[in-house]
Amino acid sequence: MELINLSDGDNGFRVRVLGRRSPGVPSLHDVLDAEVLVTSGFVSGRLAMSLWPADLESWSRALDLLAAGRDACWRDDDHSPEIRIRPHDEEHGTPVVHVEDPGASCVRVVLPLDLPEGWIDAQRRLLAQVREKWPSEVLRSSPGVYEWRR
Template structure:
């Protein structure tokens, strides 16, 4: 039996530090039997706070794994740059400990926000674990299963 509505939402992406956070939270399925997930983008800084509804397709999950691989290799990376939803661009500082995360909403609010966060070696392990947890909670046909 497929679990369709968990007791708690799952944070697919959680970037935080320096008093800032950018979270992509999966809250459920768009419809029973659908491969599309519903969620929200949550940005919280001392200056800006906002939430934006979003949808996450199986290809977005594949793309997030590729984005993680690129970041783990020490390169800047973008996620959902094809315009399928709120876009993330993560630019690594040369020191390797911080990143500037830019969230761009081309469709609804036409807004772009950048927050500085901390990226540690442990963050990468947790990020891959979050992706795997999302896929376990909401198995998707065609999604990369790690």
């Protein structure tokens, strides 16, 4: 299931959620395995990543920034791909996605995307679908202590 799907036919950026990392293990149950997919006529790539419930909240806040016309940075923690989105890039005249993998490959990709009206709302719908399919089911009551939500 896709969490993010930004594409104009030539260039594309997607984050696809593959499922729970360790279903039934309280400390890892809510962690989702995912992958970043970048495609263009020049380069394509795939990068594995993990998503915690806080990452979904952070993506929601990033969408709020983008809706307000501001740049957003998501997943900037030196251990996972950094994703920056500019809703309007002066140089390209379109939204631009920057994806950087500082932890492993040190590769950076810049994708200008000619996105349709309503693209932010479409991303909000994808986020809602991911949250519906994989709701947070574990509560961390204190460091190292997890319990199932009721």
